Amino acid sequence: MIRENEAWFKSQKACAALVANILTCTTSVIISSPAPISSQDTFRESQLDLVQWVIKSRKIDCLTLGRDFILILIRLGKMPQIEEIWKDIVANPASFGVSNLEEYMTKQNVLQHVRISIELERKVQFMVVNGGKNLLTYFTWLNNKFFRANDGPALRAECVRYVLSMNLDPAKALPNAQENRVQLLHLLISTVPSGPELQWLKLCLFADWFGCDDKNSANLMCVENSFSVVRYALFLTPTGPQQNSIVQGSHCSQFANSLLEFLCKSVDVLLPPAYAEPIRRNVNSAMRFIKDRLQHNLPQILENSKIDRKVSELLRNVFPDFVRNPIGNSSIIRPKKKSTDEEKAIKSSSEPALSEQKSTEKPSFSTEKLSSDSATTKIEKEKLKKAIEEQEEQELNVLIKQLQGEIGTKIAKLKDQWKEFDDDADKCEAVEGLLVSLLTTGDVFDESQQELAAQCLLGIMGSVVADEQSLLPPNEKDLSEAFTHPIYSFLKVLCSPPDNDEASSDVMAAMMAAMREKDSSLTYVFLYFIKGTAGGRPTECIECYKNIAKMSGRSVDEMLASDLQLCAVNDNRLFAYLVPFVFSQFEEEVMSTPALLATLCANLDAIQLRSFVSEIIREEIKIFRKESFPKMVMDSVDWATTPQWVFWHLVHADGVPIEWFLSTIPKFDAVGHDEAIANILLMMKRMDREPWAGLIRALFNRVPNKDDTFTIDAMKVLIEDSEQCQKVAEIVAQLIKKLLGNNDIIGLGVRVHKKGNPMKLTLQQVLEHLQHFSSTCVEKKQRMTETFMSRSHLQEAFASIKVNDKAVVLVKKYGNLFGAMDIIAQDTKEHSSSRTLRGNRQGTSAERQQMQQMHHQKRKPNEDDEQNSKKRKMHNNIIELSDDSDSD
Numbered sequence: 001m002i003r004e005n006e007a008w009f010k011s012q013k014a015c016a017a018l019v020a021n022i023l024t025c026t027t028s029v030i031i032s033s034p035a036p037i038s039s040q041d042t043f044r045e046s047q048l049d050l051v052q053w054v055i056k057s058r059k060i061d062c063l064t065l066g067r068d069f070i071l072i073l074i075r076l077g078k079m080p081q082i083e084e085i086w087k088d089i090v091a092n093p094a095s096f097g098v099s100n101l102e103e104y105m106t107k108q109n110v111l112q113h114v115r116i117s118i119e120l121e122r123k124v125q126f127m128v129v130n131g132g133k134n135l136l137t138y139f140t141w142l143n144n145k146f147f148r149a150n151d152g153p154a155l156r157a158e159c160v161r162y163v164l165s166m167n168l169d170p171a172k173a174l175p176n177a178q179e180n181r182v183q184l185l186h187l188l189i190s191t192v193p194s195g196p197e198l199q200w201l202k203l204c205l206f207a208d209w210f211g212c213d214d215k216n217s218a219n220l221m222c223v224e225n226s227f228s229v230v231r232y233a234l235f236l237t238p239t240g241p242q243q244n245s246i247v248q249g250s251h252c253s254q255f256a257n258s259l260l261e262f263l264c265k266s267v268d269v270l271l272p273p274a275y276a277e278p279i280r281r282n283v284n285s286a287m288r289f290i291k292d293r294l295q296h297n298l299p300q301i302l303e304n305s306k307i308d309r310k311v312s313e314l315l316r317n318v319f320p321d322f323v324r325n326p327i328g329n330s331s332i333i334r335p336k337k338k339s340t341d342e343e344k345a346i347k348s349s350s351e352p353a354l355s356e357q358k359s360t361e362k363p364s365f366s367t368e369k370l371s372s373d374s375a376t377t378k379i380e381k382e383k384l385k386k387a388i389e390e391q392e393e394q395e396l397n398v399l400i401k402q403l404q405g406e407i408g409t410k411i412a413k414l415k416d417q418w419k420e421f422d423d424d425a426d427k428c429e430a431v432e433g434l435l436v437s438l439l440t441t442g443d444v445f446d447e448s449q450q451e452l453a454a455q456c457l458l459g460i461m462g463s464v465v466a467d468e469q470s471l472l473p474p475n476e477k478d479l480s481e482a483f484t485h486p487i488y489s490f491l492k493v494l495c496s497p498p499d500n501d502e503a504s505s506d507v508m509a510a511m512m513a514a515m516r517e518k519d520s521s522l523t524y525v526f527l528y529f530i531k532g533t534a535g536g537r538p539t540e541c542i543e544c545y546k547n548i549a550k551m552s553g554r555s556v557d558e559m560l561a562s563d564l565q566l567c568a569v570n571d572n573r574l575f576a577y578l579v580p581f582v583f584s585q586f587e588e589e590v591m592s593t594p595a596l597l598a599t600l601c602a603n604l605d606a607i608q609l610r611s612f613v614s615e616i617i618r619e620e621i622k623i624f625r626k627e628s629f630p631k632m633v634m635d636s637v638d639w640a641t642t643p644q645w646v647f648w649h650l651v652h653a654d655g656v657p658i659e660w661f662l663s664t665i666p667k668f669d670a671v672g673h674d675e676a677i678a679n680i681l682l683m684m685k686r687m688d689r690e691p692w693a694g695l696i697r698a699l700f701n702r703v704p705n706k707d708d709t710f711t712i713d714a715m716k717v718l719i720e721d722s723e724q725c726q727k728v729a730e731i732v733a734q735l736i737k738k739l740l741g742n743n744d745i746i747g748l749g750v751r752v753h754k755k756g757n758p759m760k761l762t763l764q765q766v767l768e769h770l771q772h773f774s775s776t777c778v779e780k781k782q783r784m785t786e787t788f789m790s791r792s793h794l795q796e797a798f799a800s801i802k803v804n805d806k807a808v809v810l811v812k813k814y815g816n817l818f819g820a821m822d823i824i825a826q827d828t829k830e831h832s833s834s835r836t837l838r839g840n841r842q843g844t845s846a847e848r849q850q851m852q853q854m855h856h857q858k859r860k861p862n863e864d865d866e867q868n869s870k871k872r873k874m875h876n877n878i879i880e881l882s883d884d885s886d887s888d
Contacts, residue, residue, distance in 0.1 A: 019061035020111050022054050027072050028154040052081035056088075063097045066107035067211045068161065071204065074270075101271065102278045105211035109165070116158050120146060124159060124184070128166065131180040139187045153197045160188050160204045164222045182228040190233070190255050202262045203270075205229065209263065210270060210279050212286035223286045224293055230259050231301055253306040260307070264314035280318065287319050292388050295463060297520045298322065299569035300562065305598060309640070324569075396459040402452055406441060410434055411456050418460055428489040431461065435493045439504045447510065454511035458518055461486045465521045470573045471528060479532045487522070491529045495541045509544060513551040521570060523548065524563035528574060531581045542585055557593040560586060564596070568603035576608045583621045591625040594635035601636075601643035601650070609646060613653040623650060629660045637673040644675040651679070658683050662694055666701040666759060670708035677710050684717045691718050696731045701759050703749040704768040712773040719788045729791035732766075736797040739763040745806050763801070764810055771817040778820070789821055790828040 030047050055062055062069045076082045089096055089104070098104045116124070127138045147156050163185055168177050189201045208222035233256035267283055268276045291298045302315055302323050315323045400412050414434055421427045438445065438453060445453075464471065464485045473482055494512055497504035516522050523545070530541040549559040560582060568575040579600060583590050590596055604612065615621045624632065636647045661680055668677055695718075699711045719725040739745065740763060748768060750760040777785040788794070798821050801807045811818055 017064070017111050019054060019058045020065050023051060023062070023065065023069070023072055024158075026051050026054075027075060028151055028158075031075060032151040032154050048076070048079050048081045051076070052085060055085055059096045063104075063107060064110050066109040067105050067207055068109045070101075070104055071207055074203070075200070102275055105271075105279075105282070106213050107211070109161075116155070116162055120155070120159070121162070124163060125166070127184055128163065128168070128180045129177050131184065132176060135180055135183055136187070139184065143191065153192075153200070156188055156192070157201055157204045160185060160201055161207075163188070164205070164208070164225050178228075181225065182232050185225065185229045186232055186236075186255075189229070199262070202259060203266065205259070206263050206266065209283045209286045210266070212282045212289070220289050223289060227286075227290050230256050233259065234301060234304060234306055256306070257308050257311050261311050261314060264311070264318045267318055284319060284321065287322050289384065289388075291322060292384065295465075295519065295521075297566070299324075300520060300566045303569060305565070305602060305639075392459065396456060399452055399456050399459070403456065404449060407438060407445065407449060407453060410437060411453060411460075415456075415460050424484045424486060427461075427486040428484070431457070431486045431489040432493060435490065435508075436498055439493075439498055439501075439507060445507070450507060450510050451514040454514035455518060457490065457511070458515045461490070463519050463521065464488075464525055465519075465570055470571045471525065472571070472574045472577055476577060482532060483529060487525065488529055491526055492533075494526075495530075495534075495544055505544065505547070509547040510551050512548050516548070516552060520562065520566055523559060524567040524574075524578065527563060527578055527582065531578065538585060555593075556586065557589040557596050560589060561593075561595040561599045564599045565603070568599070572603075572605075575603060576611070579604075579608070579612065580615050580621060583615075583623065587622060590623060592628050594632045597623070597632060597647065597650075598635065598639060598643065601639065601646040604646050609649060613649065616650065616653045622654070624654050624656055624660075626660055629656065630663045633661065633664050633676065634667060637668070637676050641675060648675065648679045652683075658687050658695070662698045665698040666703075668702075668710065670705060670710055681710075681713055681717060684714055691724060691728050691731060693731050693735065696728065696735060697761060700735070700766050700769055701761050702769075703759075704765060704772065706772070709776070711769050712776055715769075715773050716777055716785070719784050720782075722787070725784060725788050726791060729788055729794045732770075733791075733793035733797035736763065736766060737800060739766065740800060740804055740807065743806070745804075745810065763807060764813075767810055767814045767817060771814050774817055774820050786824050786827075789824045795821065795825050 026047050030044050030051075033044055065072070073082055073085060089101055093100050093104070096104070098107070123138075123142060127135060127142070131138055146152065163181060166181070168181070185205070189198070189205060192198045192201060205226045208226065212220070212223050234253050236252040263283070267280050270279060294301075302319070303312075307315070312323070396415070400408060400415065402408075403411060411434070414430060417430070418427070421430065434457075464487045471482070473479065490512075494505075494508040497508055512522065512526075526545060526548075530538050530545070534541050546556050549556045552559065554562075564575060564578065564582065567578060582596075583600075586596075600612075612621070616623065636644055639647070658680070661683075664676075665680070668680075670677070699714050702708065702711050704711075715728070718728050739761070744761065745763045747760070747762040748765050750762060752760045774785065774789065779786075798818065802811055802818070
């Protein structure tokens with residue numbers, strides 16, 4: 001019908017919504033058709049011809065879609081009609097109203113309000129404004145009603161783009177509306193199975209990042225909302241698999257990693273190589289805006305321990321100014337990597353006609369332009385900072401207007417007077433007076449008013465943390481001038497409310513929790529305040545900290561780990577100052593969870609580690625507890641190498657005995673847990689007690705593997721001493737006889753339904769380890785393996801296996817081991833017999849030599865013949881008896 005009325009179509013008003021609606025609806029129909037595109041597909045062929053004709057007829061009108069027009073072309077892929085459009089944009093961008101393709105990416109869609117139907121729009125708006133705790137229930141209904149049909153994926157993508165840019169009136173929307181928006185975006189994307197559809201939704205989420213230049217600040221809200229989805233997923237607590245729930249554990253940090261990985265990889269493959277650098281510059285501009293918005297909270301996200309190593313490397317490559325380089329090298333070398341499936345999926349949909357650009361075409365930027373951009377960066381930063389301050393001022397005014405009665409009047413008055421105060425002392429006094437007034441007011445001061453008042457106070461006082469500046473004074477022992485910022489007055493009232501009223505304490509804790517949502521650094525500042533001002537009695541203040549964690553919906557150990565991690569990034573000196581205090585005052589939390597220890601090990605440097613070890617040796621800090629230690633060890637094996645080595649230094653400093661490792665020894669992976677295995681072997685080598693049955697059993701409980709040498713290495717260590725060798729042989733012999741007696745004979749890695757020890761040890765598993773041990777460790781210089789295998793207790797145990805009818809199959813299976821035992825037994829027997837015979841022969845020869853000497857002495861002339869004659873007469877009988885004995 002459009003083609004038949006061409007004259008009417010071309011006569012329509014310029015930049016009307018007609019063209020945009022035709023393109024979006026037709027694209028949705030083309031993509032949503034269930035049948036694959038083929039040469040006989042005349043329906044979709046005609047739809048593609050219509051899209052091409054509409055674009056060529058009304059090129060300027062396409063500009064109303066902004067970067068969403070580029071998304072449409074990417075979505076339609078490598079169709080011949082679309083390739084011609086790509087070529088036309090590259091060759092003749094002026095006809096589309098832009099100077100180049102890069103500028104098209106910076107344009108915003110001015111028709112966001114007509115993306116979806118009125119019915120769906122109202123449902124989405126209701127969920128964002130009033131969703132709250134029922135948002136998941138509402139989304140389940142929305143998913144079943146709108147996203148089950150063939151057009152569900154396209155409709156879902158449109159909803160993502162709509163929710164990103166939806167304007168919320170701060171005066172009408174509830175305080176949790178923004179949180180509902182982020183949660184809805186997370187549900188729209190994360191509940192889609194892996195595949196091309198999920199990749200397309202990720203592109204819809206981050207499309208505004210690729211066009212975020214410093215000159216156009218209209219799409220900054222979309223940039224912040226998309227990053228908030230990453231932040232939400234990263235800190236979302238995983239739950240166990242639930243059969244009836246659409247939200248699973250894979251939608252948490254794992255999903256956040258996939259989003260960041262997609263963003264980084266898309267930079268170089270979304271558009272042709274000529275546009276890679278401008279795209280990279282745009283995403284860095286977006287990240288700079290995020291840093292200005294989040295302030296000190298950004299490193300807590302980009303450098304979080306939940307971020308995978310490969311994703312961290314990608315982030316350092318794309319965002320070198322925002323992610324620290326652990327090697328200490330500021331220059332980032334971008335390695336050339338093979339395209340992954342995800343890169344191919346993006347590339348296949350974005351390179352249609354652009355891949356056919358002429359080789360002589362010059363990119364739209366040059367090194368001279370980049371130099372010019374870097375020269376104006378400072379001015380642009382100042383402009384951006386000023387724009388952010390103005391925006392924050394407007395938001396603060398909107399929040400103050402929402403406060404009711406006398407509370408709103410007093411906070412508005414404080415804001416007006418704030419800049420007139422001469423010094424921090426006047427500001428502190430004003431803050432304390434306001435807080436006392438709030439806590440004693442007769443007006444309604446419910447949870448919503450408390451949250452609003454807290455956010456207003458934070459906006460007025462500002463953050464106490466400054467970039468590249470430590471809160472700790474140069475002289476750590478003199479803190480007299482350290483706590484002058486107005487925020488410390490708030491903390492002072494928090495710890496000591498008027499009349500020590502319990503209700504006032506709860507109100508202050510709730511306000512502090514609300515302020516922490518805006519500025520996460522406040523709680524580690526609170527820890528600093530407690531240590532610096534509470535002296536030797538910080539109990540009450542620490543209870544306040546725990547109360548804040550509870551009201552923030554976090555456990556104490558989780559918030560401590562988060563605070564120390566952020567402190568380590570922002571202020572390393574303060575981190576070293578706080579660590580001993582935290583580990584001594586929160587001993588219960590430290591010993592029961594690995595999260596806090598992981599933060600410590602990931603951020604200690606050599607000097608701090610030495611100081612911390614000294615605290616442990618002096619018994620001022622206790623880190624490990626037997627009942628929670630196995631969980632800590634098994635969590636530590638997933639850390640990076642350097643944090644693991646710090647962890648093992650702390651284990652040795654705390655004097656953890658080898659007995660605490662018995663339950664974890666069978667669980668260590670020979671391939672991925674190298675640090676733990678190496679340290680346990682060293683502990684065995686240095687242990688000051690005899691081997692015992694529990695240790696030997698734990699070693700044999702490891703599932704045998706030819707590539708796993710942990711058990712044989714441990715056995716070799718244990719038999720190095722001759723006394724220990726005898727003890728180990730006795731224990732192994734007793735274990736073999738016990739397994740025979742219990743009829744635990746056949747099987748490798750047998751699992752049983754038993755709490756605490758799910759592995760069942762069998763005789764076959766013990767023999768498998770011993771065969772590996774004998775084939776690897778025999779014929780060494782000290783021959784300790786042969787000595788071990790020759791012990792009588794072990795020989796008797798092997799003899800008992802041979803006579804057991806049920807173990808006959810093992811004698812055949814491990815013939816090499818039994819043969820080696822027989823050979824060693826025979827060699828030992830022959831060696832013992834030959835030594836006995838040699839000793840006997842040596843004894844007879846000695847007696848013969850002694851007799852000859854006696855006869856020689858008899859024949860030898862003596863000087864005193866008379867005395868010798870008398871002696872011979874006196875002892876004649878004895879001499880005769882001796883002669884008889886010698887002759888016998």
